[in-house]
Amino acid sequence: MTLIALFSRFVRGTLFKYETVALVFALLFLYGYVFHRDHILRSVFRRTLMHSDAGPGPPVLMRIPGLNKGGLAGRSNGHLRYSHSHRSSHKQFESQNDVAHWELREDNVAVYSIQGRRPGMEDRFDYATGEKDGVTEKFCGIYDGHGGEFAAEFTEKLLSQAVLARLATAKRRQLPVNHSQILVEEILAVDEKFLTVAKSNEDMAGSTALVALITDSDVIVANVGDSRGVMCDGSGKTVPLSYDHKPHHPQERKRIKKAGGFIAFNGVWRVAGILATSRAIGDYPLKDHKFVVADPDILSFDLDEHNPQFLILATDGLWDTFTNEEAVQYIKERLGEPHFGAKSLVLQAFYRGSMDNITVMVVNLSRHRSNSTHVQ
Numbered sequence: 280m281t282l283i284a285l286f287s288r289f290v291r292g293t294l295f296k297y298e299t300v301a302l303v304f305a306l307l308f309l310y311g312y313v314f315h316r317d318h319i320l321r322s323v324f325r326r327t328l329m330h331s332d333a334g335p336g337p338p339v340l341m342r343i344p345g346l347n348k349g350g351l352a353g354r355s356n357g358h359l360r361y362s363h364s365h366r367s368s369h370k371q372f373e374s375q376n377d378v379a380h381w382e383l384r385e386d387n388v389a390v391y392s393i394q395g396r397r398p399g400m401e402d403r404f405d406y407a408t409g410e411k412d413g414v415t416e417k418f419c420g421i422y423d424g425h426g427g428e429f430a431a432e433f434t435e436k437l438l439s440q441a442v443l444a445r446l447a448t449a450k451r452r453q454l455p456v457n458h459s460q461i462l463v464e465e466i467l468a469v470d471e472k473f474l475t476v477a478k479s480n481e482d483m484a485g486s487t488a489l490v491a492l493i494t495d496s497d498v499i500v501a502n503v504g505d506s507r508g509v510m511c512d513g514s515g516k517t518v519p520l521s522y523d524h525k526p527h528h529p530q531e532r533k534r535i536k537k538a539g540g541f542i543a544f545n546g547v548w549r550v551a552g553i554l555a556t557s558r559a560i561g562d563y564p565l566k567d568h569k570f571v572v573a574d575p576d577i578l579s580f581d582l583d584e585h586n587p588q589f590l591i592l593a594t595d596g597l598w599d600t601f602t603n604e605e606a607v608q609y610i611k612e613r614l615g616e617p618h619f620g621a622k623s624l625v626l627q628a629f630y631r632g633s634m635d636n637i638t639v640m641v642v643n644l645s646r647h648r649s650n651s652t653h654v655q
């Protein structure tokens with residue numbers, strides 16, 4: 280009896296007071312805000328978490344629903360007439376220390392890719408040719424995803440296909456081909472398509488894109504973001520094929536500022552304090568304001584002039600631990616290996632402590648070289 284009386288008094292005295300009700304509402308609001316904020320931060324800042332210098336602590340990761348890895352390997356090539364296109368998940372193995380890896384060896388191209396010390400894999404690569412359509416160009420692409428694998432996967436699926444289709448059409452109609460223009464237009468088209476899908480899914484993923492289109496006479500390189508290509512030329516010299524799009528580089532900083540954005544230091548310099556690359560496919564919240572753009576830089580290299588021995592295309596996981604010259608020297612000594620040295624280079628970067636996923640593609644152009652030397 281007294282217990283019930285006491286309880287009811289307590290209820291009347293505290294729970295029904297305005298202050299209590301207000302406090303409860305305030306707490307609920309705060310909880311909702313923090314939770315929501317956390318949710319957004321986790322999606323947007325995933326790249327930040329990955330790339331922050333906060334050390335090897337496990338990052339907070341959320342799976343993006345609707346992405347099943349198995350689907351990657353199962354792409355049907357049936358309706359495509361291009362001879363090859365490879366998922367990075369084409370072959371996956373688990374090594375003894377639990378580092379998943381992917382590899383490819385075809386024609387004069389080798390790729391080796393590891394997941395590194397992070398859970399999950401967001402790097403993608405692509406090697407594709409269109410021989411059946413009489414297209415002689417070879418398409419090599421490296422895509423380093425962030426905020427999930429969706430953007431990298433999307434780009435990998437669409438870009439080479441679109442570029443090779445353009446080349447096939449030009450070939451059929453005997454039209455002159457401007458490779459630079461095709462690369463620019465198709466990269467922007469893929470970005471636009473991706474943004475449409477990403478917005479409707481509220482998926483803020485993004486990806487770098489580094490593409491080398493090898494023709495009979497040139498290598499045309501398109502770059503969006505901070506993956507990087509280098510070439511070892513005929514005299515053994517290191518020639519950069521691309522320049523990273525980093526937010527703090529004067530030109531990029533100017534562009535971002537002009538769009539009304541800012542960069543902030545958070546481990547490394549980041550667009551709006553979030554993204555460590557200033558150009559990317561996807562990243563719709565930042566792209567809406569044009570803080571981040573997908574416009575590629577194009578550089579073209581005459582094969583006869585440079586007489587290249589090989590090309591290296593790699594994600595920033597490699598370049599965190601290797602300079603351009605070091606990487607070229609490393610491959611030069613290992614071009615005779617089964618992966619043209621790509622595997623050794625990836626593992627060496629891993630041993631040097633790269634925390635990232637690492638993908639290295641080596642294009643062995645020695646054959647072209649010996650041909651040209653003959654000619655001379």
Ligand SMILES: *[C@@H]1O[C@H](CO)[C@@H](O)[C@H](O)[C@H]1NC(C)=O
Nearest residue numbers: 386387614615643644645646
């Ligand atoms: C790659 O390079 C090596 C060493 O220069 C050369 O012997 C080999 O023939 C090349 N392989 C291909 C497939 O181009």
Ligand SMILES: *[C@@H]1O[C@H](CO)[C@@H](O)[C@H](O)[C@H]1NC(C)=O
Nearest residue numbers: 329397398399400401424636
């Ligand atoms: C490496 O893999 C993890 C797991 O998906 C991914 O979250 C991380 O972003 C990747 N590294 C980068 C920066 O691509």
Ligand SMILES: *[C@@H]1O[C@H](CO)[C@@H](O)[C@H](O)[C@H]1NC(C)=O
Nearest residue numbers: 456457458459460461463577
């Ligand atoms: C090819 O296209 C690019 C970009 O549209 C342009 O700047 C360049 O002048 C074109 N080259 C030729 C040879 O027409």
Ligand SMILES: *[C@@H]1O[C@H](CO)[C@@H](O)[C@H](O)[C@H]1NC(C)=O
Nearest residue numbers: 495646647649650651653654
């Ligand atoms: C290069 O050499 C191969 C065979 O050695 C030959 O079939 C090919 O036509 C040559 N290519 C060029 C560009 O001379």
